[in-house]
Amino acid sequence: GAGVSQSPRYKVAKRGQDVALRCDPISGHVSLFWYQQALGQGPEFLTYFQNEAQLDKSGLPSDRFFAERPEGSVSTLKIQRTQQEDSAVYLCASSPREVGGDYNEQFFGPGTRLTVL
Amino acid sequence: AQKVTQAQTEISVVEKEDVTLDCVYETRDTTYYLFWYKQPPSGELVFLIRRNSFDEQNEISGRYSWNFQKSTSSFNFTITASQVVDSAVYFCALTASGAGSYQLTFGKGTKLSVIP
Numbered sequence: 001g002a003g004v005s006q007s008p009r010y011k012v013a014k015r016g017q018d019v020a021l022r023c024d025p026i027s028g029h030v031s032l033f034w035y036q037q038a039l040g041q042g043p044e045f046l047t048y049f050q051n052e053a054q055l056d057k058s059g060l061p062s063d064r065f066f067a068e069r070p071e072g073s074v075s076t077l078k079i080q081r082t083q084q085e086d087s088a089v090y091l092c093a094s095s096p097r098e099v100g101g102d103y104n105e106q107f108f109g110p111g112t113r114l115t116v117l
Numbered sequence: 118a119q120k121v122t123q124a125q126t127e128i129s130v131v132e133k134e135d136v137t138l139d140c141v142y143e144t145r146d147t148t149y150y151l152f153w154y155k156q157p158p159s160g161e162l163v164f165l166i167r168r169n170s171f172d173e174q175n176e177i178s179g180r181y182s183w184n185f186q187k188s189t190s191s192f193n194f195t196i197t198a199s200q201v202v203d204s205a206v207y208f209c210a211l212t213a214s215g216a217g218s219y220q221l222t223f224g225k226g227t228k229l230s231v232i233p
Contacts, residue, residue, distance in 0.1 A: 003161075033219065042121070042208050042223030043162070056220075089160060095219075104219065108154075108162035 002026065004109035006092050012115045013082045021077045021112045025094030032075050033106060034067055035091040043091050049075060050098045082116045089113050119144045121211050123224035130199050131232050138194045138227045140209030146170075148214040151185065151192045152221070156206045165207075168192065169214070199231045 005024045013019050025032050031050055035043035036059075046065070048056040051072035060067070064082075069075040079086055093106040120143040130136045142151065153165040166176065168185050176183050180197045196203055206226045212219065 031219065035221075040225065042210070042225050043221070044223070045220045048219055059220075091162065093162075105164065105167070106219070106221065107164075110159060110161045113160070 004092055004094050004107055006090075006109040006112050008112060009110065010113050010115075012117065014117055015083060016081050018078065018080045019082055019114060021079075021090050021114070023075045023077070023092030023094075023109060025073065025075070025092070026096075026107055027073075029094035029096050029107075030072075030098050031095035031104060031106075032069055033093040033095075034075070034077050035093065036061075037089040037091055037111070039088070046077070046090075079114075082114075084116050087114055087116045119146075119211050119213070119222040121209050121222055121224035123207075123209055123227050125227045126225070127228045127230070129230045129232060132201060133198050135195060135197050136199050136229065138196075138207050138209075138229070140192045140194065140224060142190050142192065142209070142211045144211060144213070146213040150212050150214055152208075152210040152212075153183065153192075153194050154208045154210060154223075156208060156226070158205070162208070165194075196229075199229075201231050201233055204229060204231045 007022045034046040037043040046059040047067045049069040064080045066078045089111040091111045092109045095104040097104050122141045149170045151168045155163040182195045184193045206228045208223050208226045210221045210223045212221050
């Protein structure tokens with residue numbers, strides 16, 4: 001079956017431009033996560049959705065970062081007025097159930113590599 | 118606060134050699150999960166193993182084995198008879214168990230190069 005897909009795979013933006021990164025989770029998965037992976041670093045948590053509700057956005061680095069999942073399936077991570085420090089790989093992951101109780105496996109997509117010039 | 122340390126930034130081995138990737142973690146949670154992920158050049162994180170803090174039994178899966186030692190807060194990963202296809206960046210990760218167990222805390226990764 002299809003895994004998590006992300007688009008575009010690569011994005012180059014000029015500083016100050018807005019970008020939108022898309023994540024298509026595995027069909028039927030309730031939970032969706034965004035992570036940011038800077039070069040040479042491990043992924044860092046950004047935000048979590050349960051269906052359409054954004055339950056945790058504690059990892060978003062600034063108010064220029066905004067995520068949505070309006071119909072509880074596809075999610076978009078938007079970065080406004082991009083800056084060079086936003087350059088990173090943005091990973092999306094989905095899980096079949098809501099969080100809580102036993103651990104809920106996260107399935108990762110291939111990521112979008114964002115380069116801000 | 119949680120922290121995962123992978124002290125080895127890069128390792129190179131010759132094919133068929135054994136290699137161990139180190140992982141040391143810090144957490145205040147009494148129950149937690151530990152993970153290893155593989156990230157090949159394609160970028161996708163591939164799940165390898167999850168270990169509950171209650172279970173300190175070592176595990177072997179083919180050429181892979183994991184040594185979990187709670188006393189030293191370590192969760193090391195050994196690849197036996199390495200192959201070129203094992204070349205990738207390997208991440209150790211940690212999360213609390215129970216409600217709120219979804220934020221994975223990753224180490225910085227160890228880049229493994231297996232030379233033919």
